[in-house]
Structures are given as C-alpha cells and as structure tokens.
Amino acid sequence: MTTDDLERFDRMLAERRQGDVAQSQRHAEALGALLSSRSESTADDEHDPEGPTLSSEWSRLHALRSETAADIAAVDAARERIRLGRYGTCATCGRAIGVQRLEARPTTELCIVCAVAAER
Structure with missing residues (x-):
C-alpha cells in the first residue's frame, strides 16, 4: 500500500x-x-x-x-x-488486506480469507 x-x-x-x-x-x-x-x-x-x-x-x-x-x-x-x-495487514494471518476490501470496510482487521473463516 x-x-x-x-x-x-x-x-x-x-x-x-x-x-x-x-x-x-x-x-x-x-x-x-x-x-x-x-x-x-x-x-x-x-x-x-x-x-x-x-x-x-x-x-x-x-x-x-x-x-x-x-x-x-x-x-x-x-x-x-x-x-x-x-494498516492493511490481516491481524490473523499477517497477509495484506486488499485495497478494494479496505475501501468497502476501512475499519476491517481481517483479510477476506480470514473473515470468511471467522464467520463459520
């Protein structure tokens, strides 16, 4: 970023x-x-x-x-x-959070993969 x-x-x-x-x-x-x-x-x-x-x-x-x-x-x-x-680093796995995800959810701490896993 x-x-x-x-x-x-x-x-x-x-x-x-x-x-x-x-x-x-x-x-x-x-x-x-x-x-x-x-x-x-x-x-x-x-x-x-x-x-x-x-x-x-x-x-x-x-x-x-x-x-x-x-x-x-x-x-x-x-x-x-x-x-x-x-900012922009996943709190769970340490990978980068995509800019598009941050634009949609600027307060997110999780990348999309970890967010989906957390919802399960």
Whole structure:
C-alpha cells in the first residue's frame, strides 16, 4: 500500500469519525429530550396506540448510540494501525488486506480469507 493510499484512508476514517461523533451527539440530545418527556409524563404511554412507547424509543436510541460508539472505537483503532504501520495487514494471518476490501470496510482487521473463516 502506498503512502498516498494510507493518507487517503486516514482522511476517509477521519471524516467517518467526525460524522459518528455528530451522530452520537444527536442521539445523546434525543435521549435527553426523551428522558425529560418521561419525567414530565404522567400518562401511561405503554398502552398508547398512537405510536412507539417511550421505553421502546429509549431502547432504540440507546442501541443506535452504542453502535455509533462502537464504530468510533473501530475507526480509532484503524487510524492507530495506520500510525503504527500495520494498516492493511490481516491481524490473523499477517497477509495484506486488499485495497478494494479496505475501501468497502476501512475499519476491517481481517483479510477476506480470514473473515470468511471467522464467520463459520
């Protein structure tokens, strides 16, 4: 992998992280608003036929925020591999990960052979 490739992947990952952080902040704000609604509400929304309950919306938003946090961690780990000179090398077998695979999944740590084997 060339220096230009590594710089391009680092920029791509930095942009992805920036988007993830913004998304996480939106989820946090939505959770805060929902928490406020829960504390102010005296109605029994668990039986409201008009839409999702506050509890189910809380669960949905919490899951989305957790997914975003996991992606931020994966992006940070990938950028650290770039810094250490290990980006694009399979963590399992040590072979090169194809550039096309990295373009599709820039946070991947496994070559396609090891990823398929891990799924079995």
